[in-house]
Amino acid sequence: VIAARAPIALLTDFGLSDGYVAAMKGVLLARLPDAALVDVTHAIPPGDVARAAFVLEQTWPHFPAGTVCLTVIDPGVGTARRPLAVAAAERFFVGPDNGVLTPALAHPGAAARAIEPSRVGAGVLSRTFHGRDLFAPAAAFLAGGGAFERLGAPIADAVLLPAARARRDGETVRGEIVYVDRFGDCITNVHAEDLDSLSDGAARGELVIRAGRGVVVGLVDAYGEVASGEPCAILGSGGRLEIAVRDGHAALTLGVHEGDAVTIEKGRARKR
Amino acid sequence: VIAARAPIALLTDFGLSDGYVAAMKGVLLARLPDAALVDVTHAIPPGDVARAAFVLEQTWPHFPAGTVCLTVIDPGVGTARRPLAVAAAERFFVGPDNGVLTPALAHPGAAARAIEPSRVGAGVLSRTFHGRDLFAPAAAFLAGGGAFERLGAPIADAVLLPAARARRDGETVRGEIVYVDRFGDCITNVHAEDLDSLSDGAARGELVIRAGRGVVVGLVDAYGEVASGEPCAILGSGGRLEIAVRDGHAALTLGVHEGDAVTIEKGRARKR
């Protein structure tokens, strides 16, 4: 089922201080006056394709069928990197072929095509801003009901970021912190099923989680189960193990950064 | 009168760097494709319920009847704190029962109800993100015309933040700085009627306002009445006494912070 007015969800590294996002929105509205434009974020650090892919993965499933995710982190603008569109899970994804669309490409049944500028009514492309000159027209084309198959030739070898799943090492799950959010919560690549390989749900209170200078015993069901300023581990809203500090900033408190290791073992200690 | 397309006004402490606000918007659009989504702010410092309540108070009266204010500052997510909806002044307010909805609850005739997840079509709730899983569905329910009374049981003891009005102390009005805005303007809890208890309008030029290392004599009608870099006192757009520095940052110039005292007395000095 496609929504009557399919949203266009914008995700870029353009920031909100300059006029770049607005120029894209102007192009979208000029082509599709009824477009429902939604900002995912524009605060991706310049060129950080992996971070953008993570935010895309965390958000796209919540948007309705028909949504066009316009994802422009494009340090290679103007080079031979291909402009890419992906159809997956009843949504569309538009962006450069540099790995940023990995969450869409990894979806079962995903189809990818190159975007031919002439097919989406793009004019002369500037050297530095294909978000405005090419990707926005492509997003408007799709949100307006244009056929995905008309965009350009199929692509079978789109760039994929390496999967970074946690792994089992004897009686230890070894993962890493993949994302620190604005609260300082440390989101890991450890999923519920990784924990279940060590433990059943009833025994989650016995898990010992280590990251940086922090050791946490057991998972909680709410930040409020620990005292203010104390660390805790919790299954977060994206289904991943997260380490947080109640009323505090876990990454600063534990001295950890994105990329740092997390280990989980079954311990003898009981949940507090 | 209810607007044809009632806006949903979002106010959170989620920031704009992560995907949390976008996930909420995706949920809203999936349920209400024509929703008019407006950001109030997402830059509330994490967990700062009082600051969020202040911004809510300053903004909600400007939105049309029917607007749903979706206000999620929720450090107690997952604990026993109740999910709350308030109907007041022809608007609706949705958020946790931790005081953040005080500006709505304090309105004459306000009605409060708990939100039963099943009544708003919420699915399984995550442990950490009821903004997405419960409050957004409740906001979509109300913005889509769902009956307030169907949300859940009435609540008579919703949490209220303490009122912090200025007080008269002999011939002095004693208040405090309750909010410093991005311009550095210091907004106080002193209202026009507090000043009138000392002075009629014609005599406002005689008031002596003290805050930090600043002494200002008289109120101005525009920042431009004082020289660049000079402090002034003015009745601000929310009806409160504000201390500003023309072309500058009053809080830095005067060395004051939120919570610091402000006093106002009738002085002998004449307005400059």
Add this chain to the structure above:
Amino acid sequence: VIAARAPIALLTDFGLSDGYVAAMKGVLLARLPDAALVDVTHAIPPGDVARAAFVLEQTWPHFPAGTVCLTVIDPGVGTARRPLAVAAAERFFVGPDNGVLTPALAHPGAAARAIEPSRVGAGVLSRTFHGRDLFAPAAAFLAGGGAFERLGAPIADAVLLPAARARRDGETVRGEIVYVDRFGDCITNVHAEDLDSLSDGAARGELVIRAGRGVVVGLVDAYGEVASGEPCAILGSGGRLEIAVRDGHAALTLGVHEGDAVTIEKGRARKR
């Protein structure tokens, strides 16, 4: 041709932390429930009229005919500065008469009028927030189809910012850096035609561009033509010469700021 639902594009120095932008949007939606509100930026440094004018110039041409650009950088609020509306190039522009609307006023055929508060249904004006109390009602009036001529008296002497075009000095083009964006790219006031006065397109590889401690030979067609960390010169998306550093921050690398000089000469060195 006027779009069915003309967008209102907001550009202010209000930031996104306080409720000021939201109050304006509430006023707009209360008057025009179907308004399509788009943020250009709200991160203009307080009172920086020139920067706001630059962002306005870079963005307005991308919005569709009928768009109302609501541009409020208003340090003189409450003084005798006039409230201004401009009709140019099938768009409308609303803001204070302090130069911020220069990009509209400079357009051939632009017409300017004062805004009479009573003509746009404004109520009592606060002393500090005409964005909310006057300019938003004026924008809603125009976006809703109100006649430009009914706003108020024509203005023939609206404030214009000085033009700051690069100039030819013998065999040298002398310009300056007018804007550093979030990527650190240094946008200049040197346009393609300024370069062509020294060189034809084929010879752009011979140009020597100097700014701060940087010397760049030749223009590239994509950032990716130079090595990571290296500076390059490129014709940017607004038609201006820009100096960038691939995967880096040109302003920091070259030690330059807005207002610093840029020179371009024909050199003997060949493009790398």
